[in-house]
Amino acid sequence: MADDDPRPLTLRDVSEASGVSEMTVSRVLRNRGDVSETTRARVLEAAKTLGYVPNKIAGALASQRVNLVAVIIPSMRNMVFPEVMAGISAVLEDTELQPVVGVTDYTPEKEERVLYEMLSWRPSGVIIAGIEHSEASKAMLRASGIPVVEIMDTDGKPIDCAVGISHRRAGREMARAILRAGYQKIGFLGTKMPLDYRARKRFEGFTEALAKGGVEVMEQEFYSGGSALKKGREMTQAILEREPELDFLYYSNDMIGAGGLLYLLEQGRDIPGDIGLAGFNGVELLEGLPRRLATMDACRAEIGRKAAEIIASRVNDPDASFDSVIELTPKIAYGDTLRH
Amino acid sequence: MADDDPRPLTLRDVSEASGVSEMTVSRVLRNRGDVSETTRARVLEAAKTLGYVPNKIAGALASQRVNLVAVIIPSMRNMVFPEVMAGISAVLEDTELQPVVGVTDYTPEKEERVLYEMLSWRPSGVIIAGIEHSEASKAMLRASGIPVVEIMDTDGKPIDCAVGISHRRAGREMARAILRAGYQKIGFLGTKMPLDYRARKRFEGFTEALAKGGVEVMEQEFYSGGSALKKGREMTQAILEREPELDFLYYSNDMIGAGGLLYLLEQGRDIPGDIGLAGFNGVELLEGLPRRLATMDACRAEIGRKAAEIIASRVNDPDASFDSVIELTPKIAYGDTLRH
DNA sequence: ATGAAAGCGCTAACAT
DNA sequence: ATGTTAGCGCTTTCAT
Secondary structure (H helix, E strand, O other), rough: OOOOOOOOHHHHHHHHHHOOHHHHHHHHHHHOOOOHHHHHHHHHHHHHHOOOOOHHHHHHHHHHOOOOOEEOOOOOOOOOOHHHHHHHHHHHOOOOOEEEEEEEEHHHHHHHHHHHHHHHHOOOOOEEEEEOOOOHHHHHHHHHHHOEEEEOOOOOOOEEEEEEEEEHHHHHHHHHHHHHOOOOOEEEEEOOOOOOOOHHHHHHHHHHHHHOOOOOOOEEEEOOOOOHHHHHHHHHHHHHHHHHOEEEEEEOHHHHHHHHHHHHHHOOOOOOOOEEEOOOEEHHHHHHHOOOOOEOOOHHHHHHHHHHHHHHHHHOOOOOOOOOEEEEOOOOEEOOOOOO | OOOOOOOOOHHHHHHHOOOOHHHHHHHHHHOOOOOOOHHHHHHHHHHHOOOOOOHHHHHHHHHHOEEEEEEEEEOOOOEEEEEEHHHHHHOOOOOOOEEEEEOOOOOOHHHHHHHHHHHOOOOOOOEEOOOOOOOHHHHHHHOOOOOOOEEEEOOOOOOOOEEOOOHHHHHHHHHHHHHOOOOOOEEEEEEEOOOOOHHHHHHHHHHHHHOOOOOOOEEEEEOOOOHHHHHHHHHHHHHHHEEEEEEEEEEOOOHHHHHHHHHHHHHHOOOOOOOEEEEEEEEEHHOOOOOEEEEEOOOOHHHHHHHHHHHHHHHHHHOOOOOOOOEOOOEEEEOOOHHH
């Protein structure tokens, strides 16, 4: 067992161990072409006992094909993105393709770096969150010559194609539902993230539809960092101290909404009679709360699945047709905190 | 603008565009060796206007170096792992290294596949969750010849080195704290996952320490799938219906513990007087609950950071010394649901 | 059914 | 400071 040589094994080692040419070994290992059962077995045996792991770097360089799909998202901790990932993985599982994740932390600079890094591995496709990117990022994506699916947002012009929802529309619909229910004094609570375009679009759609109903957002409150649940409590308390009259609170995500809900229940407020609440995303967590927070499903898993399907079909057939924009339509879940 | 040729750009294109040899272009792009400011500027200019993105596949094959660290974890949705990832990323950010994530869904078969897949890209190091692996996986890791850090768990013998906590000890310490507080009729609530070794070790340590105090777990309840918060409620109701005498509930994670807490508060139970509760992990979410659930921090970010540091130092210097086991010691957070 | 030769796009090592 | 040569470990293509 003198294992002096830490050099990784190559096809050649397997070739020598099995007494078959490298080419035949390669064929066996990739299930390609005709190989007799005898040699096939011999090669597999040799590869296994040696513990050979093929070198994909060399393989990719030679074949000019890389079965990787770059997935670029703003964050891992957002609850939203693990679900998108799950949708993507579920679809790619049935193909040769593999997702590789990069995280941008919501900054265009990091997005650019991550994109550059990933493209330098020559993936077969890109799935990237959002439809706003730096000029340099867009240029890279266009120049890459591979399928690019922008996800989560359809309010804008995609580079190649997009799957998502219209956040502006989502905001509008929630506003209409709130007005329909008769609420008039409305507060908005969100994140202090200028670069969260989707949250901003929801807010824009929201105020726009309120305006059509002759209503204005009465008070706002923003946060950053920390436990979203806790922040939701604190913000709710703060906004109501400044404006006790508020009869509806629209939260830019479910976590802060859940915090607000818990806080108001403790205060003994009558929900949704005295004050109504709504969040956004439709996270699983809501199911375990004392009341079901009104929300709107962001279609996360579905977006992931659709995006992966587009990539898979276009990788298989570069001439495959595809919709340049797929807009999914989220439904309002009224739960127990929004009259209807 | 006749962009007929979808062939990706190569070093040669930049070389021709800038009138400098490929080698010099390569040097500029990697900031290696001496290059005059003039040529440097010229090359950078050419690369930028062309939109050249280097081909890392070719680079890696030529240089025999890949600045990737394979990170293999059971799941993305567990809250635990995004935090470990954050620790890893934070450290690798300051190096040339980049994390690449693979997910095993808690199955040894998938772990084996993912590991094989990742090793075939010849990463510079591996960070892998858990210390239990199939023989084939262990063989691959040993044969890889690269630094391997097993994380989260130190109860066992690492392949190369490990950073984590002793879950057995964590279970024991919680049991002792519970006994110290005078609780006697103890229920356990956990996941139906035979392959979650860490949860099992906590349970083993827990029962062992209880036994030393002459106490046995009175009743158990397990779940799988669905909203953990909701399941926590349901399980708590179920276990108390079967055994109303219980005066303490130990949950194998904070999410189900939080569900239990919400449920019991609604029932008007006196916590921690009438019944005590504890979870495990120390998730951020707990801060926003009506009461702080007792828990034990799993040191997630710290584990990620330490693991990444080990990899980084050993990649820089293959002869760097390192501890083969780093055991972190989590502290009990008593919160409001465990007397002390 | 199997093998031999060429080359993928880069970088190490050695010139100059 | 810059260029030349060889070759990384595979797969493609073409022979046999």
